[in-house]
Amino acid sequence: MTIMYSLDLLGSFAFALSGAILAIRKNMDLFGIFVLAFVTAIGGGTTRDLLLGDTPVFILTEPIYIYISIIASLLAFLFYRALIRINSVILLADALGLGTFVCIGVSKALAADVSFAGAVILGLITAVVGGIIRDLLANEIPAVLMRDFYAITCIGGGIIYVLLHNHGIPQNFVMLSSAGFVILLRVLAIRFNWCLVRVHSNTTGSL
Amino acid sequence: MTIMYSLDLLGSFAFALSGAILAIRKNMDLFGIFVLAFVTAIGGGTTRDLLLGDTPVFILTEPIYIYISIIASLLAFLFYRALIRINSVILLADALGLGTFVCIGVSKALAADVSFAGAVILGLITAVVGGIIRDLLANEIPAVLMRDFYAITCIGGGIIYVLLHNHGIPQNFVMLSSAGFVILLRVLAIRFNWCLVRVHSNTTGSL
Amino acid sequence: MTIMYSLDLLGSFAFALSGAILAIRKNMDLFGIFVLAFVTAIGGGTTRDLLLGDTPVFILTEPIYIYISIIASLLAFLFYRALIRINSVILLADALGLGTFVCIGVSKALAADVSFAGAVILGLITAVVGGIIRDLLANEIPAVLMRDFYAITCIGGGIIYVLLHNHGIPQNFVMLSSAGFVILLRVLAIRFNWCLVRVHSNTTGSL
Numbered sequence: 066m067t068i069m070y071s072l073d074l075l076g077s078f079a080f081a082l083s084g085a086i087l088a089i090r091k092n093m094d095l096f097g098i099f100v101l102a103f104v105t106a107i108g109g110g111t112t113r114d115l116l117l118g119d120t121p122v123f124i125l126t127e128p129i130y131i132y133i134s135i136i137a138s139l140l141a142f143l144f145y146r147a148l149i150r151i152n153s154v155i156l157l158a159d160a161l162g163l164g165t166f167v168c169i170g171v172s173k174a175l176a177a178d179v180s181f182a183g184a185v186i187l188g189l190i191t192a193v194v195g196g197i198i199r200d201l202l203a204n205e206i207p208a209v210l211m212r213d214f215y216a217i218t219c220i221g222g223g224i225i226y227v228l229l230h231n232h233g234i235p236q237n238f239v240m241l242s243s244a245g246f247v248i249l250l251r252v253l254a255i256r257f258n259w260c261l262v263r264v265h266s267n268t269t270g271s272l
Numbered sequence: 273m274t275i276m277y278s279l280d281l282l283g284s285f286a287f288a289l290s291g292a293i294l295a296i297r298k299n300m301d302l303f304g305i306f307v308l309a310f311v312t313a314i315g316g317g318t319t320r321d322l323l324l325g326d327t328p329v330f331i332l333t334e335p336i337y338i339y340i341s342i343i344a345s346l347l348a349f350l351f352y353r354a355l356i357r358i359n360s361v362i363l364l365a366d367a368l369g370l371g372t373f374v375c376i377g378v379s380k381a382l383a384a385d386v387s388f389a390g391a392v393i394l395g396l397i398t399a400v401v402g403g404i405i406r407d408l409l410a411n412e413i414p415a416v417l418m419r420d421f422y423a424i425t426c427i428g429g430g431i432i433y434v435l436l437h438n439h440g441i442p443q444n445f446v447m448l449s450s451a452g453f454v455i456l457l458r459v460l461a462i463r464f465n466w467c468l469v470r471v472h473s474n475t476t477g478s479l
Numbered sequence: 480m481t482i483m484y485s486l487d488l489l490g491s492f493a494f495a496l497s498g499a500i501l502a503i504r505k506n507m508d509l510f511g512i513f514v515l516a517f518v519t520a521i522g523g524g525t526t527r528d529l530l531l532g533d534t535p536v537f538i539l540t541e542p543i544y545i546y547i548s549i550i551a552s553l554l555a556f557l558f559y560r561a562l563i564r565i566n567s568v569i570l571l572a573d574a575l576g577l578g579t580f581v582c583i584g585v586s587k588a589l590a591a592d593v594s595f596a597g598a599v600i601l602g603l604i605t606a607v608v609g610g611i612i613r614d615l616l617a618n619e620i621p622a623v624l625m626r627d628f629y630a631i632t633c634i635g636g637g638i639i640y641v642l643l644h645n646h647g648i649p650q651n652f653v654m655l656s657s658a659g660f661v662i663l664l665r666v667l668a669i670r671f672n673w674c675l676v677r678v679h680s681n682t683t684g685s686l
Contacts, residue, residue, distance in 0.1 A: 088624070096631060097624030111530070116318070118327025120532025125588060125597035132596070174332065182339070183332035197409070202611070204620045206411045210295070210304030217303060323525070325534025381539065389546070390539035404616070413618045417502070417511030424510060 069165060069240065074133065076162015081106040081134045082155055084199045085141030086148065091203050098142055101199050103134040108195030113170050113187055117177050153255070160251035164244035166192040167219050171226040171243070172236075181227050188223035189216065214254060222247035276372060276447065281340065283369015288313040288341045289362055291406045292348030293355065298410050305349055308406050310341040315402030320377050320394055324384050360462070367458035371451035373399040374426050378433040378450070379443075388434050395430035396423065421461060429454035483579060483654065488547065490576015495520040495548045496569055498613045499555030500562065505617050512556055515613050517548040522609030527584050527601055531591050567669070574665035578658035580606040581633050585640040585657070586650075595641050602637035603630065628668060636661035 084105030088098040107124050114122040124130055141148060148155065170191025174184035193209045193216060200207040209216050226243035230236075291312030295305040314331045321329040331337055348355060355362065377398030381391035400416045400423060407414040416423050433450035437443075498519030502512040521538045528536040538544055555562060562569065584605025588598035607623045607630060614621040623630055640657035644650075 091620065093620075093624050094626070096626075100624055100630075115322055115529055116327065116329050116332060118325065118329075118532065120530065121591050121593055121597075122530050122532075125530060125591070125593035125601060128594040128596035131600060177328050177332070179328055179332035180335040182335035183328075186338060187332060201408060201615060202621060202624065204411070204618070206298065206300075207409060210300050210307055210409065213301040213303040216307075322529055323534065323536050323539060325532065325536075384535050384539070386535055386539035387542040389542035390535075393545060394539060408615060411618070413505065413507075414616060417507050417514055417616065419508070419510075423514075 069168065072161050072165040072244070073169060074129065075158055076165045077106040077130055078133050078137055079155055079158035079162045080195055081137035082141055082148065083159065083196070084134075085138045086145070087199060087203050089141060089145055095138065095142060099134060099138040101202060102138045102141070103131065104202065105195045105199040106130060106134050106137070108198040109166055109191040109193065110169070110195075112194045113173060113191045116187065116190070117173060119173070119177075156255050157252065160248050160255070163192050163219065163251060164222060164247035167222040167247050168226060168240045168244045171223050171230075172240070175227070175230060181231075184227050185220060185223035188226065189219045192219045215251075218247050218250045218254075221250070276375065279368050279372040279451070280376060281336065282365055283372045284313040284337055285340050285344055286362055286365035286369045287402055288344035289348055289355065290366065290403070291341075292345045293352070294406060294410050296348060296352055302345065302349060306341060306345040308409060309345045309348070310338065311409065312402045312406040313337055313341050313344070315405040316373055316398040316400065317376070317402075319401045320380060320398045323394065323397070324380060326380070326384075363462050364459065367455050367462070370399050370426065370458060371429060371454035374429040374454050375433060375447045375451045378430050378437075379447070382434070382437060388438075391434050392427060392430035395433065396426045399426045422458075425454050425457045425461070428457070483582065486575050486579040486658070487583060488543065489572055490579050491520040491544055492547050492551055493569055493572035493576045494609055495551035496555055496562065497573065497610070498548075499552045500559070501613060501617050503555060503559055509552065509556060513548060513552040515616060516552045516555070517545065518616065519609045519613040520544055520548050520551070522612040523580055523605040523607065524583070524609075526608045527587060527605045530601065530604070531587060533587070533591075570669050571666065574662050574669070577606050577633065577665060578636060578661035581636040581661050582640060582654045582658045585637050585644075586654070589641070589644060595645075598641050599634060599637035602640065603633045606633045629665075632661050632664045632668070635664070 081102035084101035084103070085098045088101035091097075093101065107130050111122050111124055114120065167188040170188035171184050173191075174187040179187065196209055197207040222243045225246050226239055229239040229242055234242075288309035291308035291310070292305045295308035298304075300308065314337050318329050318331055321327065374395040377395035378391050381394040386394065403416055404414040407416075429450045432453050433446055436446040436449055441449075495516035498515035498517070499512045502515035505511075507515065521544050525536050525538055528534065581602040584602035585598050587605075588601035593601065610623055611621040614623075636657045639660050640653055643653040643656055648656075
């Protein structure tokens with residue numbers, strides 16, 4: 066679980082960066098940048114916990130996600146141009162986060178005795194709702210609704226998790242396979258330009 | 273309750289169709305179509321359960337709503353033009369769903385000991401929040417905010433439910449009266465073009 | 480607590496007015512006006528209670544917030560022009576509400592054993608989420624994301640609350656200091672035009 070936790074923090078940081086970058090593009094001020102960073106990083110996990118009834122939600126008890134969002138906001142505010150140049154590094158961190166978020170969502174769902182389809186949906190929600198709220202706040206149609214492949218990858222990772230889990234495979238291997246599937250597909254999609262150059266945005270321009 | 277459950281599924285299906293149709297109009301891909309179908313079908317009920325604290329919410333434990341949304345998405349994707357032509361059939365299913373959703377919302381509220389006005393509001397939320405989330409995701413001002421009559425009908429149905437319930441009328445009759453009121457007013461509104469030709473949309477064009 | 484409760488109702492009323500006024504600007508009908516008034520008044524407190532798991536949320540058990548929103552909607556509908564003219568009175572009521580909302584949010588968070596940063600965030604959420612939902616429903620980028628000072632004030636008030644509380648200061652004095660700080664800064668900002676003429680709107684024009 067320590068590896069999962071590290072990946073979770075890294076992924077949250079990458080998600081926060083994508084929110085901060087969109088906020089800067091939209092000419093938001095420092096507080097707007099923080100809000101977009103924060104909701105992108107924690108929107109999926111918070112929605113997951115609300116749907117499961119796991120309250121107080123983690124953002125209130127684990128302040129590290131708030132600090133991660135503050136750091137990402139300041140970095141994006143100060144080094145916007147440099148960040149855009151290391152686009153592929155951010156995309157990789159984003160991919161690691163995506164795979165991890167799917168796994169955590171499905172794993173929490175299974176622990177709460179939900180249905181097969183419900184667990185897959187909760188993994189998907191954990192992975193994509195943060196980006197959806199980010200885009201709504203920036204007054205754009207959520208990018209994920211326009212890009213099938215991003216979400217289908219998360220659904221695939223969730224199905225792999227539930228299938229392996231139901232066959233009694235040890236949890237470490239289940240997580241590795243599911244997250245690995247999502248991360249590998251994302252990296253391939255980025256490497257070979259499968260339908261997207263940009264992380265989390267439907268505006269024109271790089272990243 | 274079996275009749276209510278059938279109407280609930282039928283209404284969810286009609287709501288899902290309205291979401292899928294809006295997604296197609298907005299040039300979304302298959303995943304975007306599914307998301308809009310799904311949130312329209314389950315957004316109201318999920319918000320209702322969250323506000324009551326009834327978790328894990330039903331979408332995680334009852335996968336049928338996920339399957340209904342998948343079927344509605346595929347149907348809309350494959351037979352968009354044919355669906356537009358049977359507009360009035362969809363509008364009727366939508367009306368049946370609306371009446372049912374109001375009843376289920378008010379009934380759950382009363383079981384949770386909320387106030388009179390709170391119960392009416394929860395019936396309204398169950399009926400309209402799915403459509404509001406659908407319109408937000410499509411980057412439109414929610415249609416229901418521009419169309420008084422749709423929402424007023426739900427409020428009327430909710431008030432009838434609480435009044436009859438508080439006078440000790442048997443529940444079957446209460447539900448029949450309340451849902452019947454909403455369905456009848458909706459059907460009349462559609463038949464005589466009371467302020468709306470379209471189910472759930474503020475774009476121009478039929479449906 | 481009676482003073483806090485009075486300020487809470489007054490603030491909810493001012494927030495409801497700001498929602499109703501935006502709805503009228505957006506040419507919404509009476510129901511749309513009510514919805515925007517209602518979500519602005521209760522959106523922050525409802526999100527706070529959901530995140531804490533304090534359900535059924537207060538709007539279902541305390542109908543007074545529904546009645547306040549109905550009255551604010553009718554007043555805005557009937558006396559729109561007059562309300563615009565007493566802009567500064569509404570701004571003052573809004574400032575009183577803002578300070579009170581921050582205090583109630585932080586106070587509930589501390590009672591639920593959340594982290595320092597979590598408590599400050601919950602105070603902020605209680606104060607600003609209603610306005611954010613209002614702006615989303617009106618299809619605008621939330622005004623608070625474009626106006627640093629409004630939110631920074633809430634964060635400052637929240638930090639003061641937690642710091643004084645952790646040093647064992649009596650709660651009445653803590654609340655007075657925290658709410659007083661927010662209210663004073665808001666009043667000064669309005670008086671000296673620190674970055675905003677408008678209460679809750681990013682459209683051009685007064686209020």
